[in-house]
Amino acid sequence: MSSRDLVVVSVNYRIGPLGYLDPDGSGGGDGASGNPWLSDQVAALRWVNAHIAAFGGDPDRVTVAGQSGGALSTAALAGHPLTQGLIRRVILQSPPLGLDLPDPAAYRERAAAYLEPAGAEDAAALRALPWQELIGAAAGLFARTTAWGYWPTPFLPVIDGTSLRTHPAHALLDGSAADIDVMIGWTREEANFGFALDEGYADATREQVTDRIADTFGKEAADSVYAAYARARPGSRPVDVLMDLITDELFRVPALRLAEARAESGHPVWAYQFDLPTPAHGGRLGAAHCLELPFVFDNFDQWAHAPFLAGLDPAVRDGLAYAMHRAWISFVRTGDPNHPDLPQWRPYDTRTRTTMCFDTVVTALGDPAGASRLLHGPARTSAQPSAPLI
Template sequence: MSHSPDHVLVDPPAGRLRGAVEGGLAVFRAVPYAEPPVGDLRWRPARPHPGWSGVRDATADGPSAPQMYREEGDPVLGGHGSPPFDEDCLTLNIWTPAPDAARRPVLVWIHGGGFVSGSGSLPGYSGATFARDGDLVVVSINYRIGPLGYLYFGPQGDVDEGGNHWLTDQLAALRWVKENIASFGGDPDRITVAGQSGGAVSTAALAGHPRAQGLIRRVILQSPPFGLELPGPDEYLERTAAYLDLAGAKDVDELRALPWQALIGAGAGLFAQTMRWGYWPTPFLPVIDGVTLHQHPAEALLRAGAAGIDVMIGWTREEANFGFALDEGYAAATRDQVTDRIAETFGGPVAAEVYAAYERARPGARAADVLMDLITDELFRVPAVRLAEARAEAGRPVWAYQFDLPTPAHEGRLGAAHCLELPFAFDNFDQWSHAPFLAGLDPAVRDGLAHTMHEAWIAFVRSGDPNHPGMPTWDPYDTRTRTTMRFDSVVTALGDLAGASRLLHGPGSPSA
């Protein structure tokens, strides 16, 4: 290991790296953890990177995973992935206070994005604040998304390698971190994996995976959509057939001959084909293939292999507003439309009664508000509470929170929407200046809440307990008090904060 004012050299087992010194941190970017998944390795399980000789430059971000891209961005996040894109994207970034022998706790961040967007090198996901404020080593990863990460073809030839190529990428990245992170000042025996949305599904899948046993000490699950019904092989192959038709290919071999741009374009067509009114669009999903994934990730967290893992789980109060509140079609939803949608979940005879219950819970609610609260409950809040309940009943550690601070952006229509907690947890609003959904927040309220959340995340990574002197006492969730931390302009620990939703939706498994 050697240093200069601007650069730092490290010698992990994978090979020598030259990183940059940024704001007092040593930062290493675009470090490959797996072989490029190109050519015949497209839609194959990730293979460990063989390493390199000489000094590899790690001072600049590498390409992000191929994905749909609109230069004008979007009205909520302002965009969630930007060029360059390339299939050769299986890399990770590392932030460390120093590549020494200090054996600091390690935080591995897995980005979300509906399984179709995102990048570990997005400015908002910079590990700098966690590394600097918490004396942590932080790793963010890129992995295959969209059709390249989530298409499933069944057995190819005589070998059934399964699907979920995204998951094989993440397992390879986790193994790389385990084997190399000590050279960056990290402790390979104190790894916390954290993710949001689709990244939280990934985090849960890793926590319960046989190939990850012993690699993960803790997990942070931010807004996991555990209410998604994940298809089995036969159901997914129907989706694959529709995709093949859109791509103009008859089989996987023909798809391998197409440029990735054509594959992303066909994925956009699958969006349209799989949309249903009142449901979050998910053209690509994990597949319970019996090879790489044997059960719903929420269920995996209840199995013996994940019993000793510390778990923090939370959601935002109005998750679904992210995807629906700014859509004029949904804003004009009628009572009859929403009642019909409720009937798909609860059955026709009680649909009107359930609608009325949602109205009582939000005085003055429009039909669109009822719909968004229903989707939030189905997809995020109720499955998260069920997981907390089940782990609590088994005597396993779990901490629960709800993010409640609404944004005034877009005349307040977003509320406390999906993704809104991200810049608060990272406490790096300067890296989110492109995001419209933060407009109008009171800086004093914003910064105070961010400090409280950020320090809680750091405390959890370091010790498995999110409590710190700057916040009210946060007790673990149990089935007696059901303590849930409410992150708002005033931070408060409340009993059974999601009780109305929990009781309305009744008992069931976390993945129900």
């Protein structure tokens, strides 16, 4: 992020088996955290609160921002009992709020599945392994938890009742977290990042995709849901329907539900959709997961070798980055993303559902994701199935 009178702090935290694995299956019930990835970030946030003034920052105006897993972390931090009063604003970019997060009992199965590829007999033996062997064994858990048509999620947060009391999708709705300023958004084709270039999906059949749809909507509704997705994208192939489904159930629809719930409770939330497709890889990626990052930071010089940015028109790229970068800065400063070079961006509400769409032309639209919102319905659970353990 450009300085522009902001102090930016980036933190490291444990991921993979070092951050997400709960080898004892205690879920924090023994007094230890079942989520080291989260306790690391809590410690960092508390450090920021104590020391940021020495760097020119304001501890009373801290914005926590994250993308993808980082956005899930951001929501979890907002609802954490040890961070109350430490966060003024949050920016959630492409949060996978549709993940079905396990409780300690369910996570014990995942921890047990990790023992075999790690070559360990029990949790004690697992704890004795060098970190290099723990990282190397992660591929084995990938194999055990990867299922056709699902975003791979071998390591997941565990809702342990202490460090993570509720699903992050609900963390910004209650208590003091409800008063935190929120910006939330997604890219139009999130799932293309993980599936569009995978040749194993290129020849997906309608039957395969319909079976996958049935996991979410039930067998009786699967054909009609497939038809609805196909109508929304004329000329689509079965794999396109699959990617739109995954985008909706993992990212877009849960984000919309959070925006709807915040709006209904009278707490402002600003929503956006990143629509600019990349011409890279023959255009197959569309507006994929992660594509908005260099636009938000307006630092394309540091992305010079990123293949998914190849072919972007420099004028379009730089103009969109200017608009997005300034909106993010404005939100961090004031809680309102509007600036003089941006069309008026109103908070999301359940009447107009204003969403800022970032494309070659930046436009505030009413309910651009309405078809997805209506198709999935308000009564459907916010957490969709993760890939099953096999």
